[in-house]
Amino acid sequence: MLTDLGGDIMDPTLETNRLFFDETELTNEQARQRLAEGIAGADDGELFLERRTTESLVFDDGRLRSANHDISQGFGMRAVSEEFVAYAHGGELSDAALAKAAETAREAGKGREGSENFGPASVNHNLYGHSDPTVQPKFAVKVGILEQIDAYLRAKDPAVVQVSASITAELQAIKILRANGEEVSDVRPLVRVNVQVTVRKGERMETGSDGRGGRLPLAEFLEDNSWRASADEALRQALIKLDAIPAPAGEMTVVLGPGWPGVMLHEAVGHGLEGDFNRKGSSAFSGLMGEMVAAKGVTVVDDGTIEARRGSLNFDDEGTPTQRNVLIEDGRLVGYMQDRMNARLMGVHPTGNGRRQSYAHQPMPRMTNTFMVGGNLDPEDIIASVNKGVYAVNFGGGQVDITSGKYVFSASEAYMIEDGKVTAPIKGATLIGDGPESMKRVSMIGNDMALDAGIGVCGKSGQGVPVGVGQPTLKMDGVTIGGTAA
Numbered sequence: 001m002l003t004d005l006g007g008d009i010m011d012p013t014l015e016t017n018r019l020f021f022d023e024t025e026l027t028n029e030q031a032r033q034r035l036a037e038g039i040a041g042a043d044d045g046e047l048f049l050e051r052r053t054t055e056s057l058v059f060d061d062g063r064l065r066s067a068n069h070d071i072s073q074g075f076g077m078r079a080v081s082e083e084f085v086a087y088a089h090g091g092e093l094s095d096a097a098l099a100k101a102a103e104t105a106r107e108a109g110k111g112r113e114g115s116e117n118f119g120p121a122s123v124n125h126n127l128y129g130h131s132d133p134t135v136q137p138k139f140a141v142k143v144g145i146l147e148q149i150d151a152y153l154r155a156k157d158p159a160v161v162q163v164s165a166s167i168t169a170e171l172q173a174i175k176i177l178r179a180n181g182e183e184v185s186d187v188r189p190l191v192r193v194n195v196q197v198t199v200r201k202g203e204r205m206e207t208g209s210d211g212r213g214g215r216l217p218l219a220e221f222l223e224d225n226s227w228r229a230s231a232d233e234a235l236r237q238a239l240i241k242l243d244a245i246p247a248p249a250g251e252m253t254v255v256l257g258p259g260w261p262g263v264m265l266h267e268a269v270g271h272g273l274e275g276d277f278n279r280k281g282s283s284a285f286s287g288l289m290g291e292m293v294a295a296k297g298v299t300v301v302d303d304g305t306i307e308a309r310r311g312s313l314n315f316d317d318e319g320t321p322t323q324r325n326v327l328i329e330d331g332r333l334v335g336y337m338q339d340r341m342n343a344r345l346m347g348v349h350p351t352g353n354g355r356r357q358s359y360a361h362q363p364m365p366r367m368t369n370t371f372m373v374g375g376n377l378d379p380e381d382i383i384a385s386v387n388k389g390v391y392a393v394n395f396g397g398g399q400v401d402i403t404s405g406k407y408v409f410s411a412s413e414a415y416m417i418e419d420g421k422v423t424a425p426i427k428g429a430t431l432i433g434d435g436p437e438s439m440k441r442v443s444m445i446g447n448d449m450a451l452d453a454g455i456g457v458c459g460k461s462g463q464g465v466p467v468g469v470g471q472p473t474l475k476m477d478g479v480t481i482g483g484t485a486a
Contacts, residue, residue, distance in 0.1 A: 010130040016175040016185040019073070020049045024093040031098060035077065035177055038088075038102035041109025042079040044340055046318060047177040049075050049093070050359040054170040055134040059146035061162065067143075069134070074359040077101040079108035080341050089360045125314035125321060127307050128215035130187040133169035137219050142167050145222045153197050153231050159239065161205070162198035167191075169218050176319040184319045190310070190466060191218040192455060195230045199238040206244075208237025213454035215308050237394070237413055240425045247414065247429035247483035253386050254431065254479040255417060257393035258379070259450040262469035266370050266458070267400045268407040268435030269300060273327045273335075274353070274365040275342035277402055284405030284436050285333060293333045294439030297375055300328040302337055304352055304368030310454040311369040311468035318354035318363050325351045328439070339365045357463040367458060371470030375445025379473040382444045384420040390429055390481055391415045391422050405434035408482075428484030438476055446473030 021028055031047055039045035051073040058066045075098065076089040086108040088101035149165040172188045192213030199206055210233040212221055220226065256264070277283035285293060294300075304322030306312050315321045318340050327335050338346070339354030342365055355366035383391065391414060398409035411429040415422045451470035458467040 010132075010187050012130060012173075012185040012187045015130070015187055016049070016173050019051045019173055020093060020175055026093045026095060026098070030095040031177055034095065034098035034102045036179065037099075038077050038105030039079040039109060039179055040106060042081045042105075044344065045077070045079040045105065045108070045179065047075060047077050047098075048317065048356070048359055049175040049177075051173045052170060052358065053132070053134050054168070056166065056168045057142055057146060058164070058166045059143075059150060060164045062150060064143055064146065067139075072358075075101070076356070076359040076361070077105045078362060079105040081108045083341075083345065084108055085341070085362060087362050125305060127305060127309075127312045127314055128189060129217070131189065131217055132171045133189050133191045133218040134171055136217070137222060142218075142222070145227060149195060149227055149231055152228065153195075153235060156231075157199065157235060157239070159199040159201060159242070160197055160235070161200045164196040166194045167218070167222075174317070176317070178319055182319065184315055186314050188313070189215050189217075191216065191221060193221045193227065193230065194455070195227070195234045197231070197234045197238050199235070199242060201242045204242060206238050206241035208234040208239070208241065210234040210237070211453060211455035214310050215312060240413065241427060244425040244427035246485040247390070247426040247481065248416075248485045249481055249483035251478055251480050253389035253417075254476050254481070255383055255386060255389060255391045256471065256474045256476070257391065258446065258448045258472050259470060260452040261392060261395055262371055262452065262471035263395050263456065264398065264407070264409050264431070265300065265372055265471055266367060266456070266467065266469045267398055267409075268405065268433075269328075269439060270302070270367050270370045271400065271402050271460070272405060272435060273300075273302075273333075273337060274367070275336045275338040275346060276365050278336050279342050279346050282403050284403065284434065288333050291333055292331050293436055294328050294331045295442045296331045297445050298328060298331050298439055298442050299326065299373040300370070301326050301373060302353065302367055302370045306369050306451075306468070309369050309451065309468045310456060310466045311367065313352075313368065316352045316354045316363070317356045318350070320350045320352045320354060322352035322368060325353070337365050337367060339363055355465050357465055361463050364461065364463070366460060366465055367467050369451065369468030369470070371449065371451060371468070372445075372472065372474070374447050374449030374472040377444055377446050379446040379448050382446055382473055382475050383417060383422060385444065385475065386417045386420060388419075389417040390426070391417050392429065392431065400435070405436050407435060408432050426483075430482035432480040432482050438479065441476045441478055442474055443477050444475035448472050
């Protein structure tokens with residue numbers, strides 16, 4: 001358990017009371033009264049208070065290109081009756097503003113006699129410290145590190161023609177009030193350091209990138225060994241791409257590397273296991289609870305309780321404690337990710353997956369840290385089993401249709417596998433398939449499960465939230481590759 005992560009450690013309850021009540025025209029008693037007025041007659045609802053401080057620095061082409069510091073705050077009041085939701089939000093924390101919001105929220109309870117769904121009581125998670133990464137280290141130190149990254153890469157290899165590095169940090173303070181008198185408070189740090197480098201060989205130019213982050217003190221990612229490892233990785237990727245050959249096309253065996261390639265699992269499978277899609281019958285996994293939806297040995301988990309990870313939360317944005325949710329167990333579908341509303345309508349318990357981008361957004365079922373559990377095979381033995389195929393270790397963009405499960409993903413770093421050995425790097429490799437079918441084609445699972453380095457952002461219905469992804473080395477048979485080879 002993390003107890004001291006450096007900097008000034010804040011008590012979440014005291015800090016949020018100071019921000020939302022001591023420093024505004026609002027009192028806790030007024031907030032509770034307006035919430036009670038707003039959700040009268042509704043089935044469920046809450047008042048979500050938020051203050052977010054963010055800082056971002058971008059160093060590009062040998063100079064500091066931008067430095068931004070922003071503070072935003074506001075509230076969201078929600079009342080829910082069956083599937084009807086009334087939501088009001090604003091940036092002014094005052095009794096008058098909440099009174100107006102309550103008028104809107106009351107629409108959900110008009111003519112109804114709702115029964116509040118209290119859900120599970122809060123638990124004492126302590127998954128991250130509460131120091132402010134926008135304050136420590138100091139601004140000049142951050143700029144100095146970005147300058148060092150630029151100089152280090154330009155001196156390391158003459159092929160380097162462009163370097164871009166960035167630091168982002170935020171502290172999100174939240175308080176959630178519920179009708180039953182429950183009150184939860186949290187102060188959530190989040191940091192990320194990114195490095196991108198472009199290299200040239202003759203007329204050919206290629207780019208590599210690496211990012212690292214999580215709910216840890218920013219200073220940990222600004223240590224020499226951390227930023228140099230990130231810079232070296234970005235340069236390695238770029239240099240390998242200079243010698244990449246066009247990818248082949250056709251159906252073949254694919255081996256996915258550990259860690260970040262789990263983004264394909266997140267998109268092609270994870271979204272399809274969110275409660276709202278399944279309640280509405282619009283997921284490829286709808287109506288399949290208890291059935292085999294993947295090969296034996298495939299176990300998929302969403303876990304919001306992993307210490308200091310990017311997708312982890314002490315509790316979700318509705319006040320439900322996060323937990324470890326097994327979604328697919330040994331190939332069988334055993335669970336969905338739920339917020340409060342969809343859980344109530346489906347007759348199950350919320351799972352701590354109700355998430356929102358900010359006070360201006362309604363919560364919905366979202367992933368936290370989603371990954372496939374490791375197996376017992378040596379990754380080298382998995383590669384050695386392939387006569388001809390593709391080894392994909394990094395992914396860029398992709399598209400998924402939740403209803404059909406069909407996906408298209410581009411591999412940003414991939415290699416040929418020939419006679420059981422990794423050979424030439426390839427470019428332009430695109431994986432095409434559908435999530436449920438791909439899960440059934442998993443034939444070997446490595447013992448090297450890893451989570452990504454802390455860079456994931458998940459988009460859904462116009463909202464973005466930080467997430468984690470992960471998986472071990474996987475072998476999938478009969479995957480369609482869209483290549484560029486003539």
